[in-house]
Amino acid sequence: MGAPRIQYRGQQAHFREETAMTGAATSGSTRMSGVGLLSDLAALPWHQRPPAGWWPVAVSLAMGQAESAISRCRALAEALPDRLDLRARLGVMLLRAGGESAVQEAVDHLAPAVKRDPDHPHLRRWLAEALSRSGMPEAALAHLDAALRANPDLPELWMAKGKTLLALGRPEEALLYVDAALTGRPRSGALWNLRGLCLDELGRLQEAAEAYRKAALLLRTDGAAWANLGLALQKTGQTAEALRALLKAVRLRPSDPTLLNNVGYTLLRAGRTREAIESxxxxxxxxxxxxxxxxxxxxxxxxxxxxxxxxxxxDAALERAPGDPTLLNNKGHLLLKAGQYREALACFEEALKRAPDNPAALANQAACYFALGRYEQALNAYRLAVATEPHNKQYLWSIGVCLERLGRAEEALQTYNQALGA
Structure with missing residues (x-):
């Protein structure tokens, strides 16, 4: 009989952003993030001389103290409400370092600046990002199209449109814009990471892994790039290399639970159970x-x-998510191993109500039926499992065993031969 199956959930969503700059400035990479943000702000227009209070903001950014810089800039913008150039800078800072809760505030600061200066491509680009992240991707596309009409040779606009199209679930179109941006910025790690995301969505996994590899080599201290490389390698079956990339990502992002989940999943696939438990x-x-x-x-x-x-x-997990099919399958698996077949069967049946095509739950349900001597029901459940995983030899062998128990020896032999050739 096929061995009952327990399930893990690895393969979390890929990381779509570079590591966000934090308020505490201790590492060189954090200071570099602050310098990068200053570079982004330098591309925005000043409508008159920067106010004197701007320089402490700039110093805070240069030191990587994003939280302090945002607080100073917000106070300055409140004191000078007509300085739309200052508000635009605050909007960009909020987008880059303020977290998702600050996105709507960023829209509120950037929109008036774009209205005053509609032909400035970077103002439009940042407003588009804010709109996309606040759930208005179509409005974001409209701003990007307007910016591209006036500035068709600016790679940052092509990249921004690619990101927005990807967020809309249009990876094939997004890839065209990302590739166009790469012609002007071939050493942009963020662009190679975005290319990997597009290819991943299109199922072109090997190409995605190569794109992430380039991103990781260009963004050496960015944990997100290494994490994406590890996840892509995991999908293509390159477990050892995937683990190396994911462990490097963990060193760079040690407090990321999603990443630690994926490291655990990969360690299990590598047979390193104790290390997986620790992760x-x-x-x-x-x-x-x-x-x-x-x-x-x-x-x-x-x-x-x-x-x-x-x-x-x-049991604790099921208290928090009582209808979760993976948790129900795993609870049933424990009961099955303990010989509590009827209790296990109830778990599998509940799991299948919520995820009727789950092959693990179907196979485990079949194993329960078989243990209870209900061979016809076991046969039907294994056939459903085969329909979801047609190349699984264990299910075919189990069907053969069920047929034997039902006295259908000729059909059993045909099934065994099919399993041998599968």
Missing amino acids: YRQASQLEPDSPLTLGNLAAALFEGGMMAEATRLL
Whole structure:
């Protein structure tokens, strides 16, 4: 019979941004982020001489003290409400370093600046990003199209349109704009990362991995680029190299629970169960209430033979997400291993109500039916599992065993032969 299956959820969404600059300025990479932000701000227009209060803002940015810089600039903008050039700079700072909660405020600061100076490409570009991140991608595209009509040779605009199209679920169109931007900025790590995201969405995994590799080499201290490379390599079956990239990403982003989840998943695939458990534990400390992280840790503990702790964590995860099909499958798996077949069957049936095409839950349900001597139902469940994973030899062998138990020896033999040739 096919071995019952427990499930993990690796392959989290890829990282779409470079590492955000933080308020605490200690590392060289953080200071470089501040310098990069100053460079972005330098491309914006001043309508008159910068006010005296601007220079402390610039110094804070140069030192990587983003939070302090934003506070100073906000106070200055409130004191000088007619200085739209100052408000535009505050809007960009909020986009780059203020987090998602500050995006609408960024729109409010950038929109008047664009109205005053509609032909400035960088003002339009930043307003477009703010609109896209605040859930108005079509409005963002309209601004980018207007900017491109006036400035068709500016790579930053091509990149911005590519990002917006990707956010709209149009990766093929996005790739055209990203490639156009790369002709003008071939050493832009952010562009290569964006190209990888487009290719990933299109299912061109090997090409995506190569794009992420270039991004990681250009953005050596950016954890997001290394994380994306690791995830892409994982998808293409290059587990050892994927693990190296993900571990490098963790060194750069040690407090990222999504990344730690993916490292745990890759460690498990590499057979390094104890290290996987440790990675999931770290993720769980950062996200103690996350059912996904608790479920992954429980599954890894099960693999490591720590049944009692695995059961306790699964129950805690199910309290937070009682209808989660992966958690229900894994709870059923533990009950199945403990010989509690009817209780396990109830878990699998509940999981399949929510995810009827889940092959692991179908196969586990079939194993329960078989253990209970309900061979016809086991046969039907294995056939449904094969329909979702047609090349799984274990399911075919299990179908053959069910047919034998039902006295259908000739059909069983045909199924075994099919499994041998699968």
